[in-house]
Amino acid sequence: MKIVVAIKRVVDHSVRVHPLPDGSGMDTANAKMAMNPFCEIAVEEAVRLKEQGHASEIVVVSIGAPAVQEQLRSALALGADRAIHIQTEDSLEPLALAKVLHALVKQEQPQLVLLGKQSIDGDHNQTGQMLAALSGFSQGTFASKIEYKNNELWVTRELDSGLQTLALKLPAVITTDLRLNQPRFPTMPNIMKARQKPLAVIPVEDFGLALQSRLRILSVESPKVRKSGVRVQSIAELVEKLRQEAKVL
Amino acid sequence: MNQQQNERALVLVEQDSKGCADINLKVMGAITRLREFVAVDVDLLVVGKDCTDIAVAAARVPNVRQVLVADADSCEHQLPESIVSWLADLAQGYTYVFVGATTYGKNLLPGIAALLDIQPVTDVVSIESASIFKRPIYAGSALVSVATDQPIKILSIQGSAFDAVALSDVSAIAPLIKINPPVAQSISRFISQDAAPTDDLPELTTARIVVSGGRGMQNGENFKLLYQLANKLGAAVGASRAAVDAGFVANDLQVGQTGKIVAPELYIAVGLSGAVQHIAGMRESRVVVAINKDPDAPIFQVADYGLVADLFEAVPQLLEQL
Numbered sequence: 001m002k003i004v005v006a007i008k009r010v011v012d013h014s015v016r017v018h019p020l021p022d023g024s025g026m027d028t029a030n031a032k033m034a035m036n037p038f039c040e041i042a043v044e045e046a047v048r049l050k051e052q053g054h055a056s057e058i059v060v061v062s063i064g065a066p067a068v069q070e071q072l073r074s075a076l077a078l079g080a081d082r083a084i085h086i087q088t089e090d091s092l093e094p095l096a097l098a099k100v101l102h103a104l105v106k107q108e109q110p111q112l113v114l115l116g117k118q119s120i121d122g123d124h125n126q127t128g129q130m131l132a133a134l135s136g137f138s139q140g141t142f143a144s145k146i147e148y149k150n151n152e153l154w155v156t157r158e159l160d161s162g163l164q165t166l167a168l169k170l171p172a173v174i175t176t177d178l179r180l181n182q183p184r185f186p187t188m189p190n191i192m193k194a195r196q197k198p199l200a201v202i203p204v205e206d207f208g209l210a211l212q213s214r215l216r217i218l219s220v221e222s223p224k225v226r227k228s229g230v231r232v233q234s235i236a237e238l239v240e241k242l243r244q245e246a247k248v249l
Numbered sequence: 250m251n252q253q254q255n256e257r258a259l260v261l262v263e264q265d266s267k268g269c270a271d272i273n274l275k276v277m278g279a280i281t282r283l284r285e286f287v288a289v290d291v292d293l294l295v296v297g298k299d300c301t302d303i304a305v306a307a308a309r310v311p312n313v314r315q316v317l318v319a320d321a322d323s324c325e326h327q328l329p330e331s332i333v334s335w336l337a338d339l340a341q342g343y344t345y346v347f348v349g350a351t352t353y354g355k356n357l358l359p360g361i362a363a364l365l366d367i368q369p370v371t372d373v374v375s376i377e378s379a380s381i382f383k384r385p386i387y388a389g390s391a392l393v394s395v396a397t398d399q400p401i402k403i404l405s406i407q408g409s410a411f412d413a414v415a416l417s418d419v420s421a422i423a424p425l426i427k428i429n430p431p432v433a434q435s436i437s438r439f440i441s442q443d444a445a446p447t448d449d450l451p452e453l454t455t456a457r458i459v460v461s462g463g464r465g466m467q468n469g470e471n472f473k474l475l476y477q478l479a480n481k482l483g484a485a486v487g488a489s490r491a492a493v494d495a496g497f498v499a500n501d502l503q504v505g506q507t508g509k510i511v512a513p514e515l516y517i518a519v520g521l522s523g524a525v526q527h528i529a530g531m532r533e534s535r536v537v538v539a540i541n542k543d544p545d546a547p548i549f550q551v552a553d554y555g556l557v558a559d560l561f562e563a564v565p566q567l568l569e570q571l
Contacts, residue, residue: 011387016525019391026391094359095368123386123506124371126359132329133337133360138437139329141356144500154440158500159352160454160509161265162443166328169436178490178507179500214368215395218381223392226532229553235566238538241554246536248458248515249482249571 001148001170003046004110005060006101007039007075009068010121023219026121035071038116040078041176044183045146046114047079054148057081059108063100065089069199076194077186083197088204088211094122096211098130103207105135110171112153117142117175128175138168142177255288256379258345261336262295262307263353269306271455272349274416275408277310279376280347282411286379289345290314293423296332296430298325308422311414316423321430326439327353329360335431337364343401350405350510351454362403369403370395374410388506389529408454409512409533443499450476453502456485458515461504461531462497463489465520465541465560469497474564475519481571487511487531489521505530520560523548540564 011017012034020027035043049055060080062068065087072083086100105113118125132139140146140155144163147154153168158177168174186194204211232238242249258280263270273293283289293316295304304318317339323331340346340361348354350372362369374392375383381396382404453459460479466472472486479486487504488497504511506526516534520541521527528551531537539552540563549555556563 093368125355129359130363133333133363162501164442165440167438167440215397218394220391220393226551228550231555239570248536
């Protein structure tokens with residue numbers, strides 16, 4: 001089974017970012033960047049499938065400015081075999097990303113595409129499902145367990161109502177949830193080896209797709225701030241406040 | 250007089266163990282808001298196997314033109330491989346498509362949109378006009394207003410941000426219209442699903458009161474304390490990601506950026522530190538109470554009432570005094 005893993009470079013999850021004063025976007029200048037946590041889980045799962053003998057090759061792909069090569073090298077250090085950087089300076093919407101990935105999937109012909117369920121910047125939760133629909137692949141979103149069984153992938157999905165298990169025929173698109181695995185840290189020898197692994201650069205224009213934005217961003221603003229209230233000294237005082245002041249009991 | 254043509258909206262009706270899920274009434278609440286800007290004819294769509302009861306329940310949703318029903322083996326479990334392209338064909342007759350921003354809606358909506366070459370707007374928390382919507386980004390650290398002139402607006406609605414509409418009495422029901430179901434596919438199949446919870450507690454995302462526990466609960470056994478409290482208050486039980494990751498409770502209790510978004514009248518956070526990702530899931534609650542033994546826990550920054558105390562002493566006291 002050949003696996004393609006799509007990853008995204010985002011502001012590190014530990015960094016708090018704020019809207020720019022003019023409301024034109026988020027202030028991400030000089031913010032520490034990292035691989036999107038859900039994408040890290042996707043890379044880890046691909047590596048585990050390979051270690052279990054179910055994957056022949058892991059191709060990791062990212063779409064963006066040259067800086068995404070940093071995250072591609074990280075994925076190579078974690079165990080991916082080769083990387084593809086699809087280069088664009090534009091910030092693409094999920095639909096455009098899915099179109100590019102669809103074009104790449106037609107070239108690469110993987111049996112499995114793994115993606116994070118969402119990126120922690122846009123929080124869209126769309127790209128994987130769009131790719132599955134465009135390519136006609138089977139779809140397993142929000143995966144917390146993946147098992148290879150008789151040429152199928154059994155995927156346990158985290159739903160609002162509990163866990164659901166599906167059997168997917170290949171080729172499949174699977175998006176990862178938090179509890180799928182605990183990603184490993186790359187070792188120094190593997191970081192060194194990753195520098196020698198192939199990394200191809202393809203300008204996004206080569207795919208000949210119409211990728212213009214469909215949504216116009218009018219403004220980006222901070223949500224209304226919750227002010228911290230008062231400290232109470234006892235449960236009795238708390239119950240009194242909830243009854244008399246907040247009137248919620 | 251020239252009558253302007255109404256907008257046409259299709260709502261994908263989500264089903265749960267109780268039938269027609271509460272989120273649908275929140276989606277209708279969002280459409281009520283949209284109607285302040287444009288006139289909208291609404292069709293509900295119920296997809297499933299043996300789903301007549303749900304369609305009948307959906308027909309009591311007010312201000313609906315008709316309820317479309319696709320009842321067939323191919324619709325069982327609503328697998329995306331079976332229904333997404335069929336839904337996309339159906340959606341072509343509409344100018345808006347709505348679904349709740351739940352795992353159900355998130356599973357289906359993007360694929361429908363992609364097949365129609367539409368960029369959807371997901372997790373909508375505010376409708377500003379017929380074509381301008383607000384949604385949260387960066388775990389709720391910011392709200393972005395987006396405008397779209399696409400021919401179909403495809404939207405998922407964050408239920409916590411809108412008021413539910415009330416069901417009509419039985420005299421005001423919409424007609425049920427049977428439609429041709431999709432053809433079954435064979436590239437995925439359903440294996441199993443957890444049994445629905447058997448307790449009588451309200452659903453987490455629509456409960457009036459939520460009691461949530463974090464890592465401070467120490468183990469799953471101790472969550473019984475919170476269930477006792479929830480029973481007494483008629484509340485739902487939630488949890489932080491840390492508590493779910495540690496295996497104290499099931500994933501469907503997780504409140505936060507990647508879990509459920511709640512906005513109850515009262516949110517009681519117990520032994521929960523209040524990571525940004527958690528606060529993203531409960532910041533719109535009306536009144537927040539935090540009980541934590543760490544006076545520096547970030548949850549106190551968003552709490553209306555904070556009590557620095559050992560939860561294993563405080564919660565039993567609270568149970569006594571209610």
